[in-house]
Amino acid sequence: MNAEPDSLVLREARIGERVTDVLITDGHIANIADGIRSSAEEVALDGRWLIPGLWDEHVHFNQWALKTRRLDVSTATSAREAAQMTQAAISSKGPQPVDATGRPLTFVANGFRDGVWPDAPNLADLDAAGNGVPIVLISFDLHSVWLNTLALEIFGHAGHPTGLLRETPAFEIENLVNAVPDSILDPMVNDAATDAASRGVVGIVDLEMAWNLESWERRMAAGANSLRVEFGIYTQHIDRAIAEGLYTGQRVNELLTVGRHKIITDGSLGTRTAFCFDEYPGMAGQPDAHGILVVPPTELVALLTRSADARLQATVHAIGDRANSHVLDAFEALGVTHGRIEHAQLVTDADVARFAALGVEASVQPEHAMDDRDIADRFWPDRTANAFMLRSFAAAGVRLVMGSDAPVAPLDPWITIAAAVGRARDGRDPWHVEQALSAEQALAASVRTDVDSGQVADLAIVEADPLSSSPEQLRSQRVAGTLLGGRWTHNAL
Numbered sequence: 001m002n003a004e005p006d007s008l009v010l011r012e013a014r015i016g017e018r019v020t021d022v023l024i025t026d027g028h029i030a031n032i033a034d035g036i037r038s039s040a041e042e043v044a045l046d047g048r049w050l051i052p053g054l055w056d057e058h059v060h061f062n063q064w065a066l067k068t069r070r071l072d073v074s075t076a077t078s079a080r081e082a083a084q085m086t087q088a089a090i091s092s093k094g095p096q097p098v099d100a101t102g103r104p105l106t107f108v109a110n111g112f113r114d115g116v117w118p119d120a121p122n123l124a125d126l127d128a129a130g131n132g133v134p135i136v137l138i139s140f141d142l143h144s145v146w147l148n149t150l151a152l153e154i155f156g157h158a159g160h161p162t163g164l165l166r167e168t169p170a171f172e173i174e175n176l177v178n179a180v181p182d183s184i185l186d187p188m189v190n191d192a193a194t195d196a197a198s199r200g201v202v203g204i205v206d207l208e209m210a211w212n213l214e215s216w217e218r219r220m221a222a223g224a225n226s227l228r229v230e231f232g233i234y235t236q237h238i239d240r241a242i243a244e245g246l247y248t249g250q251r252v253n254e255l256l257t258v259g260r261h262k263i264i265t266d267g268s269l270g271t272r273t274a275f276c277f278d279e280y281p282g283m284a285g286q287p288d289a290h291g292i293l294v295v296p297p298t299e300l301v302a303l304l305t306r307s308a309d310a311r312l313q314a315t316v317h318a319i320g321d322r323a324n325s326h327v328l329d330a331f332e333a334l335g336v337t338h339g340r341i342e343h344a345q346l347v348t349d350a351d352v353a354r355f356a357a358l359g360v361e362a363s364v365q366p367e368h369a370m371d372d373r374d375i376a377d378r379f380w381p382d383r384t385a386n387a388f389m390l391r392s393f394a395a396a397g398v399r400l401v402m403g404s405d406a407p408v409a410p411l412d413p414w415i416t417i418a419a420a421v422g423r424a425r426d427g428r429d430p431w432h433v434e435q436a437l438s439a440e441q442a443l444a445a446s447v448r449t450d451v452d453s454g455q456v457a458d459l460a461i462v463e464a465d466p467l468s469s470s471p472e473q474l475r476s477q478r479v480a481g482t483l484l485g486g487r488w489t490h491n492a493l
Helices: 061-067 079-092 123-130 149-154 168-177 182-197 213-221 235-243 297-309 321-334 349-358 367-379 390-396 413-422 439-444 471-475
Strands: 007-015 018-025 028-033 041-044 049-052 054-059 107-112 135-139 144-147 164-166 201-206 228-234 256-264 314-318 340-343 361-364 400-402 459-462 479-484 487-491
Touching (some): 061 182, 079 123, 164 168, 182 201, 201 479, 235 256, 256 297, 321 340, 349 390, 400 413
Parallel strands (some): 007 049, 201 228, 256 314, 314 340
Antiparallel strands (some): 007 018, 144 164, 459 479, 479 487
């Protein structure tokens, strides 16, 4: 008897408490039953857990791929130490490569966290580290960059007193240093996608700031097939998207879909630019004492109206409590359906209820709570009970979707889930454990399908029960296999 086309039987798959067989045909789950009779290829799972494939709902994929090749200075405890780490890395590489004019290429590092440093980023330290090499350090939250004098001159900011640039100028510089030739970047992206599949990931929402439709089409045409991708569209590209007739949910090919219109309304906690009702400590009287409102209310309403008219659903970056309130006001005024807010890190109790009443989704990154807990305690004093309010959102009936914001946090959904469930890391006591999610809630916020007949066969096979594992065990969860539309993208069985 010939094997059934495009079919696979998973024997002894554990689905919840049940151990049974699963038949996959033409990319979908055709049957779940004991003792399925089939001529299809068979794979023994031996009681391993079969779960829906995982999604990371917020990544910057090019930057994540690049970060894996760059110096990480996130462990630096001061500006001086970050500069010394940079100097050591430059020295260890020997002569820095040069461009066509003979000028040394810019050295780029990621991850500095100046919010908890005893000293501030400054030119003296970074100039001493360069030895004739232009340097750009990108903050862990991507909202600021620290440049030495040579880099300031190259990127059009000569004469800046400290080299620390925030928000729009920082994003502009990041876009420039991240503009790597396709021949170099695409293999990095493919490696990162393969790694994501090995963690059970079947799809990502790519919110890279660059226009990346053709980039993903090129990669997929060349054989990159490890992930489903929804690509976001930033405001600077909205005219192009409308001219090309793109709309949210439009399928470009089997794996590539048009995502949402991404609007950034405020900054970040780490850069002290998240827009808040209260002033940041030590900033009284300064122009940005409450943070930075990037998009004022009237402009936001106009952008949302344009998106809706073009059938582009909106996802709006809002971290501070005042920014979140501002976005909810706009959604409410326009009667926006399918609205989503990215991050929603500091939210008033009244606005949690408004998320639910308006049907606004909260796209959250639980590992940020672990990264930012010390910064939050310092700069959001007496307000951290309203920070990273995962359980409050869930209890109010708000739909949660979870991601990493890679490269801000690792593209690993098990780290994300562990942070949501345990609210702890590195042996520290849990931080605001009252806002922890159950494992069931965290997993539900990380998937888009079910393990059920008729569902697309986007699946992950794991060694330990994700619903009964400890947070520490979740962080080290071993994925034995990943299937995308019934096709193996990772197989370690």
